[in-house]
Amino acid sequence: MTPVQGAGGGAHKASLTLALGFVAVLFGLHVLQGPRNVPLETFPALLFDRSPASFDQFVILHLRLPRILAVVMAGACLGAAGFLLQTAMRNRLGEPHILGLNAGASLAVVVLTAFPLIPLPVAAKPFAASLGAFLLFGAVLALSAGGRxxxxxVRVIFFGIALSAMANALVSAILILDEDTLEQLRFWLLGDSAGVQMSAIAAAAPTVVIGLVGAALVMPRLAALSLGDNLARGLGASVKRTRLIALLMAALLSGSAVSLIGPIGFVGLVAPALWPRLHNKPSVAALLLVTLSGAGLLLAADSLAAGILAPRELPTGALTGLVGAPVFIWLVLRTLR
Incomplete structure (x- = not known):
């Protein structure tokens, strides 16, 4: 992919077509990928001659399709959350994993799993993760508000990394003391998409929809904020309210992604970085572009994680970290110049 060469509708349309085609191709290839070769005639049969006795159809519907849908949803959420954070805070280094949202979401899920005041139903997991993401990121912002x-x-990233480390230390302590929770969540904490059930996807769907719709609705106000706070106020936009809504939607999206496949890093950083000029004029089309880019990036990472050491698999989070960390370092060096 190449960066958008402007904010015009034609450039957006071409970029959206490219991103959508990229996601569609990866989706199709990932469905075919696996230790068992599935005949191509299985796919028409899924639509016109579905058979409960067909093992090939079972593999597609119950093993591969839920995994791919979860990856697409999580990647889309992380791409959109990264764009919201970067735009609302005017910080190109904003990313859910770096700023503590993923760590807060993970801590909330682990605490409620290990010490359930009430049984945590599957449907409540995305909301619990989103609340944890919002609370920890709120602490990051509160600490960053002091001083000159x-x-x-730099301050936001420093406190994000520091509080993420603290949250991860608490998670590690809980898991060491509670072997049942460790056994239940150990693969999820590595950012692993294998074994995702359709029930988890259905549970995350409401928060994903709310987050994406809310992000789309706040885009015109974020476009006003991109002109500067004073001019945005002159145009009738409430600066504090706009940022709060954007950060709430980012927390919802981050929590949804974490609830599905665990704390995946750097997708929210890399997806907007592919199209750097989008930050100059936020729009619904720009949001859709980074959403598709996030889905495509995580699909590519998951496909590579599943195939690079086949029949063994790597955690998807390991690959996103290997690719995303150098991008983060490059962006930091460019920002500090």
Whole structure:
């Protein structure tokens, strides 16, 4: 992919077509990927001659399709969350994993799994993760608000990394003391998409929809904020309310992604970085573009994780970290120049 060469509708349309085609091709290839070769005639049969006795159809419907749908949803959420954070805070280094949202979501899920005041139903997991993401990121912002350089990128990233480390330490302590929770969540904490059930996808769907619709609705106000706070106020936009809504939607999206496949890093950083000029004029088309890019990036990472050491699999989160960390370092060096 190449960066968008402008904010015009034609450029957006071409970029959206490219991103959608990229996701569609990866989706199709991933469905075919696996230790068992599934004949191509299985796919028409799924539509016109579905048979409960067909093992090939079972593999597609109950093993591969839920995994791919979860990856697409999580990647889309992370791409959109990264764009919201970067746009609302005017910080190109904003990303759910770096700023603590993923760590907060993970901590919330682990705590409620290990110490359930009430049984945590599957449907409540995305909301619990989203609440954890919002609370920890709220703490990051509260700490970043002091001093002369309020909310500077370096301060926000520093406190995000520090509080993420603290949350991850708490998660590790809980898992060491509670072997049942460790056994239940150990693969999920690595960012692993294998074994995702359709029930988890259905549970995350409401928060995904709310997050994406809310993000689309706040885009015009974020476009006003991109002109500067004073001019945005002159155009009738409430700066604090707009940022709060954007950050709430980012927390919802991050929590949804974490609830599905665990804390995946750097997708929210890389997806917007593919199209750097989108930050100059946020729009619904720009949001859709980074959403598709996030889905495509995570699909590519998951496909590679499943196939690079076949028949053994790597955690998807390991590959996103290997690719995303150098991108983060490059962006930091470019920002500090």
């Amino acid at each position: 350089d309020r909310f500077s990128p």
